[in-house]
Amino acid sequence: MNPSGIQTIAIVGAKGQMGTLFSRDFAALGCAVSPLDRPLTDQSIRAALTGCDLLLLCVPVTAMDAVLDRVAPHLAPPAILCDVGSVKMLPVKAMLDRYDGPVVGTHPLFGPVIPEGFEPRVAVVPGRDTDADTDAARAVADLFSACGYTSFPSTAEEHDKAMAIIQGLNFTSTVAFLAAARDVDSIENYVTPSFQRRLDAARKMLTTDTELFEAISEANPFLQESNRKFMSYLSLAAGGDLDLLAERAQWWWRNESY
Numbered sequence: 577m578n579p580s581g582i583q584t585i586a587i588v589g590a591k592g593q594m595g596t597l598f599s600r601d602f603a604a605l606g607c608a609v610s611p612l613d614r615p616l617t618d619q620s621i622r623a624a625l626t627g628c629d630l631l632l633l634c635v636p637v638t639a640m641d642a643v644l645d646r647v648a649p650h651l652a653p654p655a656i657l658c659d660v661g662s663v664k665m666l667p668v669k670a671m672l673d674r675y676d677g678p679v680v681g682t683h684p685l686f687g688p689v690i691p692e693g694f695e696p697r698v699a700v701v702p703g704r705d706t707d708a709d710t711d712a713a714r715a716v717a718d719l720f721s722a723c724g725y726t727s728f729p730s731t732a733e734e735h736d737k738a739m740a741i742i743q744g745l746n747f748t749s750t751v752a753f754l755a756a757a758r759d760v761d762s763i764e765n766y767v768t769p770s771f772q773r774r775l776d777a778a779r780k781m782l783t784t785d786t787e788l789f790e791a792i793s794e795a796n797p798f799l800q801e802s803n804r805k806f807m808s809y810l811s812l813a814a815g816g817d818l819d820l821l822a823e824r825a826q827w828w829w830r831n832e833s834y
Contacts, residue, residue: 578605580718586610586624589634593688601723616646625650633659637795653677656712663795664732678712679703699730740798747789
């Protein structure tokens with residue numbers, strides 16, 4: 577069942593990992609899905625966007641400006657312009673600068689393969705503080721919810737501050753930690769199960785997704801602020817205040833009883 581009112585959807589990057597996932601999801605709801613992939617010709621763009629309710633951009637943040645320059649002139653209200661990027665402030669601004677119709681930014685907080693037991697959530701950000709964009713954000717949230725994802729409202733600033741930690745600082749701190757660890761002679765002989773779990777968690781990030789995380793980090797305006805905050809906590813650790821840090825870190829399990 578699709579309560580969103582969105583029936584026709586054009587997807588730029590439909591052959592990519594997330595584009596493929598959402599193309600399948602939306603088609604399963606009964607939506608008409610028009611894929612748009614390179615080369616983006618005027619003819620293919622017009623064919624996909626004519627009469628569409630939603631244009632979904634499943635492209636890297638580094639390609640956003642170029643893609644918008646090609647497709648936005650062919651889009652007309654009341655069609656919704658939407659992205660699925662890991663950064664929100666710059667992409668949302670780019671969409672607003674190029675399109676007068678309703679704009680919505682989203683970030684699916686998962687990849688094409690969702691781990692068992694993980695709740696797939698989608699942050700939904702209205703582009704403007706207007707009834708049109710608010711209604712569009714609600715429709716997009718309903719669409720993702722109909723696909724089985726949990727949608728929640730956000731702002732571009734709130735989102736980017738959170739992702740500067742979750743993605744940006746996670747990447748930079750992991751890189752720094754493992755780079756420091758390799759400087760210890762014969763360290764590979766002393767790997768414990770807990771350290772191995774950290775290596776396993778970092779493997780994909782540092783072997784196949786390095787460029788992705790670098791691009792996301794560079795596009796997030798709050799990353800350096802997060803790095804400085806982390807350095808202040810490292811200074812506390814260096815000063816021996818581990819009890820204070822452990823108490824603050826235990827916030828993550830505040831609702832669990834032992």
